[in-house]
Amino acid sequence: MKRQGILIIISGFAGVGKGTLVKRLVQKYDRYALSISMTTRAPRPGEENGREYFFVTKDEFERQIKENGLIEYASYCGNYYGTPRAYVEEQMAQGKDIILEIEIQGAMKVKERFPNAVLIYVLPPSAAELEGRLRGRATETEEKIAERLSRAAAESEGLEQYDYVIVNDDLDECECELHGILCAAHFTPGQNISFINELRNDLKKFQKGETTV
Numbered sequence: 001m002k003r004q005g006i007l008i009i010i011s012g013f014a015g016v017g018k019g020t021l022v023k024r025l026v027q028k029y030d031r032y033a034l035s036i037s038m039t040t041r042a043p044r045p046g047e048e049n050g051r052e053y054f055f056v057t058k059d060e061f062e063r064q065i066k067e068n069g070l071i072e073y074a075s076y077c078g079n080y081y082g083t084p085r086a087y088v089e090e091q092m093a094q095g096k097d098i099i100l101e102i103e104i105q106g107a108m109k110v111k112e113r114f115p116n117a118v119l120i121y122v123l124p125p126s127a128a129e130l131e132g133r134l135r136g137r138a139t140e141t142e143e144k145i146a147e148r149l150s151r152a153a154a155e156s157e158g159l160e161q162y163d164y165v166i167v168n169d170d171l172d173e174c175e176c177e178l179h180g181i182l183c184a185a186h187f188t189p190g191q192n193i194s195f196i197n198e199l200r201n202d203l204k205k206f207q208k209g210e211t212t213v
């Protein structure tokens with residue numbers, strides 16, 4: 001049975017630690033590739049163009065939309081964010097499990113287009129812990145923190161649309177759970193439909209009474 005790459009969506013409230021989680025997975029296992037998004041938001045201190053994001057102007061982003069260069073895009077807290085198409089398609093063709101770390105509106109668009117995509121939401125152990133982590137980042141203004149926390153409350157309404165939720169309390173444990181879910185996701189019928197159809201076809205001869213002996 002040939003291993004097909006899966007499309008993985010990881011979402012989570014701002015500050016929940018999903019970025020760290022995903023980076024660990026990609027560093028540890030060769031099978032995962034991480035999509036780098038395009039955004040119109042300004043880089044945070046320490047972020048590099050082409051590493052965390054491709055930082056572009058609004059004009060450039062809108063040009064990408066027109067030219068169908070993005071698999072999905074969404075507006076989040078006043079900025080555009082989108083997934084460049086070429087890299088994702090290239091990695092999937094190579095059988096890699098490609099991870100998109102995106103918010104919920106984009107996740108729903110991807111689910112429509114790729115019904116076999118696996119959608120995972122990373123949760124904090126509590127609301128208080130989320131606020132603490134977001135403040136601990138120290139890269140955001142008080143206004144931005146409040147905006148992101150309010151956005152978290154709104155996003156929490158859509159959690160049932162995901163396939164799995166995991167709690168990021170202990171990072172090692174959470175990484176292990178995430179990897180476990182993704183390993184299992186390879187074994188759904190939808191993910192193995194070419195093999196199933198081939199086998200079904202070969203089995204038909206038994207209904208006609210044909211055997212090899």
Ligand code: 5GP
Pocket residue numbers: 011012013014037038041072073074076081082083084101102103104105106107
């Ligand atoms: P941040 O500004 O904190 O890096 O990201 C803000 C939100 O945008 C996060 O929830 C992140 O997952 C989401 N995001 C990042 N890249 C993309 C993307 O390409 N598409 C969509 N829809 N959301 C994204």
